[in-house]
Amino acid sequence: MAILQLRGVSKSFGQGARRVDAVRDFSLEVDRGEVVALEGPSGSGKTTLLALAGALLTPTAGEIRVDGDDITKYGARARTRYRRDRVGFVFQGSNMVPFLTARENLLLVGEFGAGDRAALRRRADELLDQLDLIPVRDQVATSLSGGERQRVAIARALMRDPSLLLVDEPTASLNFELGTRVVDALLSEVHLRDKACIMVTHDDRMAQRADRLVEIRDGSVLSDRPLR
Amino acid sequence: MLALTEVRRRKLQFGFVTGVVALIAYLIIMVTGLGLGLYEAAGTALLNLNGDHLAYAANSNLSVIRSRLSDEDVAEVRSLPGAEAATPIGYVAAVIEFGPDESDTAAIIGVIPGSFAEPEVVEGRPIESPTEILVDRAWVRVAGTRVGDTLALPVGFETRDFTVAGIVDRGYFFFQPGMYVDLASWQDLVFQGEAMQKPAASLVLLQGRDLAGTRSENWRIVTKEDGFNNIEGVQAQQSTVDALRYMGLLIGAMVIGVFFYVITLQKVSLLGILKAIGAPGPYLVTQGLLQVLVVCIVGAAVAVGLALLTEATVLASDTIPINFTSGAMATSSISVVIAGVVGSLLSARQVASIDPIIAMQQQ
Ligand SMILES: Nc1ncnc2c1ncn2[C@@H]1O[C@H](COP(=O)(O)OP(=O)(O)OP(=O)(O)O)[C@@H](O)[C@H]1O
Numbered sequence: 001m002a003i004l005q006l007r008g009v010s011k012s013f014g015q016g017a018r019r020v021d022a023v024r025d026f027s028l029e030v031d032r033g034e035v036v037a038l039e040g041p042s043g044s045g046k047t048t049l050l051a052l053a054g055a056l057l058t059p060t061a062g063e064i065r066v067d068g069d070d071i072t073k074y075g076a077r078a079r080t081r082y083r084r085d086r087v088g089f090v091f092q093g094s095n096m097v098p099f100l101t102a103r104e105n106l107l108l109v110g111e112f113g114a115g116d117r118a119a120l121r122r123r124a125d126e127l128l129d130q131l132d133l134i135p136v137r138d139q140v141a142t143s144l145s146g147g148e149r150q151r152v153a154i155a156r157a158l159m160r161d162p163s164l165l166l167v168d169e170p171t172a173s174l175n176f177e178l179g180t181r182v183v184d185a186l187l188s189e190v191h192l193r194d195k196a197c198i199m200v201t202h203d204d205r206m207a208q209r210a211d212r213l214v215e216i217r218d219g220s221v222l223s224d225r226p227l228r
Numbered sequence: 229m230l231a232l233t234e235v236r237r238r239k240l241q242f243g244f245v246t247g248v249v250a251l252i253a254y255l256i257i258m259v260t261g262l263g264l265g266l267y268e269a270a271g272t273a274l275l276n277l278n279g280d281h282l283a284y285a286a287n288s289n290l291s292v293i294r295s296r297l298s299d300e301d302v303a304e305v306r307s308l309p310g311a312e313a314a315t316p317i318g319y320v321a322a323v324i325e326f327g328p329d330e331s332d333t334a335a336i337i338g339v340i341p342g343s344f345a346e347p348e349v350v351e352g353r354p355i356e357s358p359t360e361i362l363v364d365r366a367w368v369r370v371a372g373t374r375v376g377d378t379l380a381l382p383v384g385f386e387t388r389d390f391t392v393a394g395i396v397d398r399g400y401f402f403f404q405p406g407m408y409v410d411l412a413s414w415q416d417l418v419f420q421g422e423a424m425q426k427p428a429a430s431l432v433l434l435q436g437r438d439l440a441g442t443r444s445e446n447w448r449i450v451t452k453e454d455g456f457n458n459i460e461g462v463q464a465q466q467s468t469v470d471a472l473r474y475m476g477l478l479i480g481a482m483v484i485g486v487f488f489y490v491i492t493l494q495k496v497s498l499l500g501i502l503k504a505i506g507a508p509g510p511y512l513v514t515q516g517l518l519q520v521l522v523v524c525i526v527g528a529a530v531a532v533g534l535a536l537l538t539e540a541t542v543l544a545s546d547t548i549p550i551n552f553t554s555g556a557m558a559t560s561s562i563s564v565v566i567a568g569v570v571g572s573l574l575s576a577r578q579v580a581s582i583d584p585i586i587a588m589q590q591q
């Protein structure tokens with residue numbers, strides 16, 4: 001069953017002559033245990049699409065369902081809770097809290113949400129171990145390398161065990177070898193725990209590791225094909 | 229706590245602003261202390277008088293210096309129906325010699341020995357003859373005078389020796405330490421050698437009710453507090469001190485406000501990320517306010533420490549009219565904290581209005 005369902009989703013910014021149609025009549029379903037690579041040129045609407053799925057933006061038209069719920073109907077509080085508990089974001093670039101250590105960045109989600117502290121600590125250590133971050137877990141975020149930071153970001157997105165992972169160019173600042181390791185860690189987590197994942201990438205070699213490849217042009221689906 | 233962790237890990241940044249807040253709070257405490265000290269120097273001795281009303285000469289414009297009452301005036305005031313008790317008081321400023329080439333000004337207050345205007349002594353005994361004098365502790369601090377010492381007071385073109393009978397603790401009058409003599413001696417001090425009729429008193433101190441507003445052609449009665457507020461310069465002085473305090477608080481609020489605004493602007497993308505991963509706006513605002521409170525409370529505490537240190541060292545021996553009361557320190561500290569919170573409200577609005585979408589758009 002599909003975890004994420006986008007049906008005829010459009011998003012435009014601005015009015016009149018300055019209007020930009022970033023996403024147009026976009027439909028996509030992502031199944032449990034499936035990683036969809038989203039590839040397209042700059043400005044084609046990839047980030048906007050992730051923001052829509054993550055309830056950071058509301059669509060101009062269309063329907064977005066997560067686990068069957070239409071998230072476009074949510075109010076402000078429900079959106080905040082949705083982002084906290086049901087979505088894992090991995091942003092491009094430096095997205096750590098700079099003065100916290102790798103481990104503290106993971107435990108951050110416990111700061112503004114309910115949850116058993118001890119269970120969160122156990123979960124954090126488990127993820128740090130899975131992503132080879134044990135040696136650097138007490139290092140302040142600013143002293144981590146790009147690859148380490150990217151892995152911490154993935155670990156943080158997985159802390160609350162969300163059903164949907166939205167990942168924006170996770171390997172942009174990494175070399176091929178490191179990028180592969182980061183993406184593979186992500187894939188194994190999605191497959192192991194039956195999550196749904198959209199991974200935006202510019203790098204075709206990374207896209208080829210996903211289960212499905214969707215190409216986007218000017219806000220619409222250009223092609224959609226399975227990779228295995 | 230995210231907010232406190234940040235303060236701990238960014239000691240330099242937060243230490244700097246805490247230092248600035250401490251200095252501002254210190255300034256405000258000093259100005260408040262000075263205000264209180266000046267207020268007391270202006271006339272605690274008057275406020276400490278054991279009565280509730282004062283009669284002034286009608287043409288004195290409520291100035292103790294210019295007020296002159298005749299025997300008839302005093303008798304008239306005394307016989308007023310509302311006056312339960314009344315006693316004349318004289319005032320004059322005099323330069324007192326207390327050693328070879330050493331002199332200072334004091335406020336000489338003439339009282340009738342045994343009347344309720346006579347202050348109780350804290351050391352020695354009350355005056356028993358016209359050549360005895362009571363001196364205030366404030367004078368003792370300046371001149372080191374002791375019971376039994378002799379002070380030379382100017383009478384006409386001569387000086388007359390007065391023996392210190394006792395020490396009192398009534399404070400200043402007209403920014404000068406008070407001294408108390410027999411009303412008859414006061415008359416000599418003021419009017420010796422002058423050919424005209426000697427006035428009986430400067431003021432009449434009254435005990436009673438509903439006397440304020442009573443007046444005749446020659447005198448008028450006001451409350452003791454009104455009398456104090458009409459001491460030359462008191463009101464101008466207090467409004468100057470108040471203006472300084474409000475300026476300090478305003479500057480404090482602005483410094484704290486600007487600092488946290490800049491910090492917030494620096495953190496816009498970080499705050500966006502936190503919101504994007506599910507931090508509620510009110511949580512982030514609370515964290516920011518927590519930091520403001522920490523900075524202001526620590527800053528104010530440091531300032532109180534500095535003020536106590538100043539009091540114990542610089543001010544202990546000196547005659548600078550600064551008076552720290554715990555109440556004034558508490559008020560100043562709380563004002564600084566409130567000013568800080570008010571100053572940072574702009575940042576709170578900024579934090580509340582950050583759109584989490586910027587977390588995605590930062591690349
Ligand atoms: N807040 C906004 N206001 C106006 N236009 C916007 C806004 N956000 C995005 N756009 C426009 O929408 C289009 C799609 O932007 P988007 O960021 O989704 O592209 P992208 O595919 O992620 O590009 P890139 O690969 O460069 O990250 C662009 O033309 C962009 O200028």
Ligand SMILES: [Mg+2]
Pocket residue numbers: 046047048
């Ligand atoms: Mg993008």
